[in-house]
Amino acid sequence: MTLHPKVIDLTLDRMWRLLDALGNPQDALPPVIHVAGTNGKGSTLAMIRAGIEGAGQTAHVYTSPHLARFNERIRVAGDLIGDDALSALLDECEAANGGRPITFFEITTCAALLAFARTPADYCLLEVGLGGRLDATNVVARPRLTAITPVSPDHQQYLGDTLPLIAGEKAGILKPGVPCIVGRQQDAALDVIEAAAARLAAPLLVRGQHWHTDIQHGRLVFQDETGLLDLPLPNLPGPHQIDNAGAALAALRCLRIAPAAFEAAVTRAEWPARMQRLRRGPLPDAAPRAELWLDGGHNPAAGDALAATLAGMPRRPTRLVCGMLNTKDVAGYLRPLAAHADSLTAISIPDEANTLPAEATADAARGAGLRADIADSALDAVRAIAAADPEARILICGSLYLAGNVLRDNG
Template sequence: MAPETILERLLRLHPKAIDLSLGRMQRMLDALGNPERALPPVIHVAGTNGKGSTCAYLRAVLEAAGHRVHAYTSPHLVRFNERIVLAGREIDDPAFAAILEECEARNGGVPITLFEITTAAALLAFSRTPADALVLEVGLGGRFDATNVVERPIATAIAPVSIDHQQYLGDTLEQIAFEKAGILKPGVPGIVGIQDPRALAVIEARAAAVGAPLVRWGQEFSARSEGERLVFEMDGVRETLPRPALPGAHQLGNAALALAVARSVAGVLGNGAVDRARGLERAVWPARLQRLARGPLLGRLRSDWSLWLDGGHNEDAGRVIAEHVAGWRRAAPGAPVHLVLGMLNTKDPRGYLRHFAGLVDSVATVTIPGEQASLSAEDLAAAAGDAGVPAATAASVAEAVSRAGADPRAGGRVLVAGSLYLAGKVLADHG
């Protein structure tokens, strides 16, 4: 049976897509014989923005050092299988279907969310496949996330915390940081990326309460750009490394967090400066300021134009993406930039878009195809106007790209952004 058919069945086991709790997860794992206790060394990663990129860098560094690495990430872009990487390879359909059916049978029809039962399936697969490490990304929050069942990871990491998912995690930065800090464990080093001081204070208080030693950006480690190199410092040792493979100034912080984690776990998972350099150069993480190299949308643009894709969807993501667009503007003042935007109705389009005011030549809003939770193109255009960024609706991404491509100026860029779900739709058509 195809995994998609089983996933559709599993989706009906619980009336809510998200219902943060560890009780159902622990019951499921008990029924499976507790696979979470038979995993290779685990590195658990939380955060609002950048946790996926951090996982990508960390996996690349460990693989460059010769380690076999499991990885668990979410959401997927095109296929659900993307979430489960077994010793460096995405789980195939037969194996995925078999493990889903096993979990379905063990669950016995009891209510459980799709994320919980698929996380249990992933942990079961990880426990049965030999590997040297598991890079485990939190799905949502941390304290009650389904991944927070590993009692003794070798390290935890917290990427930048910002406002997102308020309906589940709280309305303030401090409340959200408390949920993220829920992955900290007694005696386990917690590596903390760039943080707002308010978030850092909460993380530090939680670390003190549970007895987790911290390795913090700006204190125990730091990084900076010097020309085309990244200079990383930790424990009094300086390394000069290649610039991170993923574009955007914000990736320096994500790469540095991964480097600090790699250095912190080197006693268990050996890695050296050469491995860390190779990992920075080899990391791949789609839909994060990704330049598309092929596909039908490119046929709607002249050869001197480029098409970019990004899935960031909250205010802080809008800020860092707008900073990158501003860099485009400085590098090529006469080249136009057009934004194609789609967002879910759980996001804050005004907060995201306000950073683009006066920065782009046009904004075209679209309804994300096939997504019930999508903002309509009309509502998104109205929100853009409220944010000081005039926008016009388009019936599809293709129409929006064609409209942008009619600009007669040379060297233009089109950025499709605002949602990982929209990015997934685009990537499905672009290989």
């Protein structure tokens, strides 16, 4: 297969060409829910999926990136795609592409759409890979629903260096007349989204205007014009999941899915490496008295969300094990975490060309006011922390690539 020289090249020309050669599977999908945003889109999509399945219906799901196995990106009517089926689809897409340049994400997106078009399901959930307007997933002419989770600075080299520019790229998934669920936004982002929706006559359902979420008496309370829902707190930990749950519930209401969907959405969602507790495997075995967590957030907004999550947990000495990419705002990510952590052990991300060297991560941590040292691996870091502080809370964080490596190594 001839891949495009650029790993990321935001344009839809190659997608349209290959989809046309494949018979335009994007036009034969079940009702599509298309989700964009900087933070929270994966968790929101996971809750929508849990709600759909809790109501006894099925959904195709396309997400990225994967953590341990590529198959995680493609769920066909609820089940992870099998190796043989995936291989056959990719061979078919490669043959249709005829050796012309195409990116890895583009050809795998085409393979997913082909799988979804050929298998019955009630819904099809598509997560934007990067941006929105020119993302490879943005090829469905009329989705049933779109959603935009919180927008914040990230991937500025591709999406623009101001919040309005980034929001404009995310708003590129809006379609004429198609409703859009809008999560918590800064005013500069919301202004852009509202202007784009007005041009397209796309109805918006905006957090704080059309729907509201709150915690009352240890319960999640959601309210919109249809009425009030009194539900358990989300099983995905962290206060930011309250808003993500609200967006998912607003989407399920808009889809008019059976009431059984609502509690299922907040209690059955699965989304690894988002404040995931690690209880079994070599890492927990290396620190049997510690509390071990894994999180893949990697930008300043994720740092804020993680800090708020730690602030809401019972007090316990907290030690970070952190590895990041050299394309990320490391200082911006670590700054909010410094007040809630007692130390940081920096590592490089194994087998990742764009890893930030551990020394640079440690320097950034010291700049944020954290005591920092270096280890060769996550396992070495956990062992050293456990030897010095056996009952610590250990949080491995900083990158989805690191999280995937940890999950693979931990079994």
